[in-house]
Amino acid sequence: MKKKKLILSTLALLSLVSCGKKEETKDIIIEPTVQEVPKTVGTQQMEEMDFEQVVQWIGADYKVIVHRAADESLPKATDETGVKYYDNKINIRIVRSDGSEFFNRTFSKSDFSAQLDDKTRKNGALLGLMYSKTEGNNIIFEGSVGSPDQVSEDFIPVVVKLNRMGSLSISRGTIIDTDVDDGV
Numbered sequence: 001m002k003k004k005k006l007i008l009s010t011l012a013l014l015s016l017v018s019c020g021k022k023e024e025t026k027d028i029i030i031e032p033t034v035q036e037v038p039k040t041v042g043t044q045q046m047e048e049m050d051f052e053q054v055v056q057w058i059g060a061d062y063k064v065i066v067h068r069a070a071d072e073s074l075p076k077a078t079d080e081t082g083v084k085y086y087d088n089k090i091n092i093r094i095v096r097s098d099g100s101e102f103f104n105r106t107f108s109k110s111d112f113s114a115q116l117d118d119k120t121r122k123n124g125a126l127l128g129l130m131y132s133k134t135e136g137n138n139i140i141f142e143g144s145v146g147s148p149d150q151v152s153e154d155f156i157p158v159v160v161k162l163n164r165m166g167s168l169s170i171s172r173g174t175i176i177d178t179d180v181d182d183g184v
Contacts, residue, residue, distance in 0.1 A: 045070035045086040046125070046148055057134045058164050062102065064131045064139075065093040074108060077125035079149035087148075090129045092141065094162075103166060112145050112158045115172040120145055120156050127155060137164045142173055 049068040054061050070086035077085045087109055094103040109116075109126040116124065129143030138161045146155025157173030 085148035
């Protein structure tokens with residue numbers, strides 16, 4: 001009987017302890033969320049771009065119009081991480097002040113092939129081509145061919161010179177190193 005009372009009293013004590021008021025904490029526990037980096041789906045493309053500017057050239061006003069757009073018919077470009085991009089075509093139009101067209105040509109990466117290394121020729125994209133300046137009888141455009149990734153610094157500069165007779169010359173540009181070495 002003593003054994004029975006001991007077991008019953010132990011059970012009663014356990015039930016009283018378990019029914020007691022639990023301490024409240026002010027700690028907030030939040031389950032961590034894991035954000036997955038979205039995987040690139042399909043072929044990417046650079047943003048379409050339009051540019052217009054009126055420039056003084058050989059004593060007259062000319063409107064320079066530049067349009068860049070992805071072209072699905074061109075071979076695809078690939079950035080350093082393997083992401084595929086559509087290559088671009090860039091159209092340059094130069095219009096006289098009377099509205100007549102002086103120049104109209106669409107450029108692709110192949111126009112700059114002689115200025116490119118093998119890697120850029122194979123994987124690069126035509127990134128841009130913009131009006132730079134007028135110099136004597138020439139109007140000069142500068143651009144680049146390289147990795148289509150916006151944060152990449154992997155590119156080759158190119159220069160297009162158009163003379164007043166409409167003849168073009170294409171050459172490799174120079175990269176100006178903006179890092180200053182102050183000898184420290």
